[in-house]
Every structure is written in C-alpha cells, then in structure tokens.
Amino acid sequence: DQQVKQNSPSLSVQEGRISILNCDYTNSMFDYFLWYKKYPAEGPTFLISISSIKDKNEDGRFTVFLNKSAKHLSLHIVPSQPGDSAVYFCAASKGGIVAYGNKLVFGAGTILRVKS
C-alpha cells in the first residue's frame, strides 16, 4: 500500500517549456514534503521542500505546489533545461520535533527527459 504515489513513470518535455511532475499521498499525517532529483549512478540530491502550512514554495526555476485537500503536490520547472533530465522522487514525512529521526516515504519516481 503505497502512501506516496507518482503515477507518471516518465515525462518528456521540450527545452524551454514547463515540466510538471505530480505526486499524490494518502496519509493525512504527512506534513512535510520534499522533491529529490537523481542522476544515474549517483545518490538522490535534495531539490526543494514544502511544509503543510504553505501552499507554494519557490526556488529559482523550481516551484512546489501543495493542495492539502486533494492530498496532491506538484513540482514545476520553468524553463526546463536538458540538464534537468533525471529521475525525480517525491517524499513525505510526519513532522514536528523528531528525536528519533525523520522517516521519509518515497514515491516510485518519474523519469524526466528534456529534449533540446
């Protein structure tokens, strides 16, 4: 039973256009969400995050939107560049002060290909 779902295994976008990656979650206790980017043969790298008290967070070309009522978040990349081609993972956690560590639950990932 996947608590975090990325229903699109892959996405192909033209360079310069917008990339939109989607993520749905089922656990209403999640209150912190992250996006990671992963290149082949490397570990995931943190991209952007959002707390459940917000509905939008922006960092340069990357914006994450959170719709709590729909239990849905999305990552927008504008403009898309060939170097953005990677696997993108959505992750979620239950927040607050966590003395015992913060366990992330990941989606299956979406492969983004940006064509030049």
Place this chain on the structure above:
Amino acid sequence: DAGITQSPRHKVTETGTPVTLRCHQTENHRYMYWYRQDPGHGLRLIHYSYGVKDTDKGEVSDGYSVSRSKTEDFLLTLESATSSQTSVYFCAISSQIDSNQPQHFGDGTRLSIL
C-alpha cells in the same frame, strides 16, 4: 556536497553469504539511514539510527541488521543474502532536530546476489 562515503560501490556475491555495507560520514550528523531502491518502489527505509548504539527498524527491515558504534559509521549487514536483496542501497544523513531538514544521500552501493 555532504561528506558521505559508501563502500563498496559495487558487490556481487552468492546466496547465503554474509554481506556488510558501510556508510561513513564526515559531517558529525546525528541521524543516519539506510534505504534500498528498487524499480517501481522508489526508496524504502530499511533501518535508521538516531545516535551511537541507537537504531530502529524501518519499512523493510527483515533480513537486515545494523550497527553504529561511532557517530561517523553506520553498517548494514545481510546475515545470509538472498536474491530478493539484490538492489541499490543508499545511506543518508541528517542533522535535524525538527522535521524540516532534508536528508542527504551517498552515491549508493549496487549489490547483486546470484
């Protein structure tokens, strides 16, 4: 980049043999995690540590054990490897005292069990 080193980077072994993967960090972070990545599943938490000698189970802990005798090292052991444990294993670290700190990952160990 976070100072995380995973060793070995690649390993091929046979069913039934013991295997130990090492994660070494130079950041002096309190929290360390082991994940496995499999197609269709993303990353799943195996075990994690919230301090020296303090560890707990994650989502897919069966068949795995961990140890943390020093802040900088977190070991993952497969006591008797099975083919279902063929995967890519990632270590992560974080210094968080609240949830709003991301975990940072090593470059992974590709483990094949024949």
